[in-house]
Amino acid sequence: MNWLTNFRTPGLKTFLSSKKDTPDNLWVKCPKSGELVYRSDLEESWYVTPAGAHLRISPRRRFRLLFDQERWEPLQLPPVAQDPLKFKDDKPYPSRLKAAKAKIAGREKEESPEGSPPVAQDDCMAAAFGRVNGKPTVILVQDFAFMGGSLGMAAGEAFIAAAQLAVARKAAFVVCTASGGARMQEGTLSLMQMPRTTLAISEVRDAGLPYIVILTDPTSGGVSASYAMLGDVHIAEPDAMIAFSGPRVIEQTIREKLPEGFQRSEFLREKGQVDIVCDRREMKDVLGRILRHLLPKRASESTAIGPVNAPSADVPAPQKDKKAGKG
Template identity: 50%
Template sequence: MNWITNYVRPRINSLFSRREVPENLWTKCPECGTMLFHRELAENLQVCTNCGHHLAISPRDRFAALFDNGIFKEVTVPEPIADPLQFRDQKKYPERMRAAQKSTGEKEAMLVAEGEMGRTPIVAAAQDFSFMGGSMGMYVGNAIIAAAERAVQTRRPLVLFSAAGGARMQEGILSLMQMPRTTVAVEMLKEAGLPYVVVLTHPTTGGVTASYAMLGDVQIAEPNALICFAGPRVIEQTIREKLPEGFQRAEYLLEHGMLDRVTPRGDLREELIVILRMMMNQPPAVMGDLPAPATPPSAATGEPASPEPQARG
């Protein structure tokens, strides 16, 4: 009986038991419903291969695809006062911060880096919508100022990728103060004669739209990105009227003169290289000779697949 219990039954169970399948191997496109394999989606820069819908992409993954060989150096951002208002709703503000840091692996909602894109030295800043909705707090304000100061110091253009739900309510008026602070940072670039290019991604709303996100020398957006101050649902409830189809989406804003271009993510690097070299009075780049971006990171591990390490500041 021991032989049957200890050997035969476990052997039978092992033959008929279901094999464990790792989670997060597939992602469902929210637009068309297609199930997308994680490696295929990562290789396509988080863009649906069936309908072209642009899913969210982290700043680190974006920079890996933007900079030559995926190599960049982080720019140091001054740390603001933690929890200045001792804010608490259902949770304390520090608890929400720790949860966001754990889920994203990032310190805050904006990453600033410098490197070369098509052999063109640039400074870049990108917001992370998965970090508390990419909300604009004191750290984001410090990050934009640090990016602008670094761009002026090194005589490089600044490229900013916006993605935010607006100001961070846990920091109250201190969050709203980042609107004039970041506007002054943009003026530093303009006084130095350096290009400031904004790429608006889905979604860019609230106080971010009302400040640095709409002050670029060139305004580019990703397809179907929601770009607004107040959202369409709020406007409909206020005016009690049905809004036009596609209202406040990138293509609608392009038609009405608020944007210069709507560019798919896969074409964005080459377009930025052309625009920045033109604005910096540099000769056109020979695209075939440009260093390639890094191989997109694996969606399963989140680690760069390229053998070239990312430099960290």
């Protein structure tokens, strides 16, 4: 009890007892400047703050940003075995997956307006086929919000399926990376996705199609040690952390202070590991110019947006060698 509860005028009582219906996510704190930014302003600027911080965005927003007219055909990704190692730490692995899927489903419900194309996401990857400045393109987006974008069997299968779709549609293959590394709950099975995704990239290259990587914050661990650093062109968002091990681990190992901006986009561009550092709001134009140079003209003219089911269905069957069997 206090003096306000003991003595209230009728007007004050009504004021204190009433509750305003104010959304709790109306403002977002900029990690760079510390200022509060109105969420609707962030949505208009593709979640780039006035200070230049590039906040993480969902696969749906990434597709809207890059695809022409915000149109795409989602790729239904293949299912994988759940919890093959029966892993359990403070909670069972299936419980973690269930919570992550519920979180993603809730976000998708918030972000998808009526009549917009769906996003097929069951793990940390989402893929779709569409056009970027008129060029047929398959875009695969890694979602950090799903268990830190960790690389597991589902992510590996999604990568391979998206690469096969790019080959089948004679399209460019663009991957937007965001990951903390391999998924520990799947052990060696998660590490095996590194060579598997590398072989999928080889198939794209053998078909004469470009493979472009857009590095976002953060890209680290097994992802940076495999498909994130195998692109024909590497584009990075400003100030993105791109590394295998974190700076604190390196400093403790070598017992030396690291340079300013170490493992950030701008530092890696100076060292030749990144080709372009590009503001997210200009990403589509930059990507479109690159595709205009790298993607064969015949491919862009012959491919139309259509339903995406099994990517292997459009791949022609291998022709038998007529000389086979002749002695």
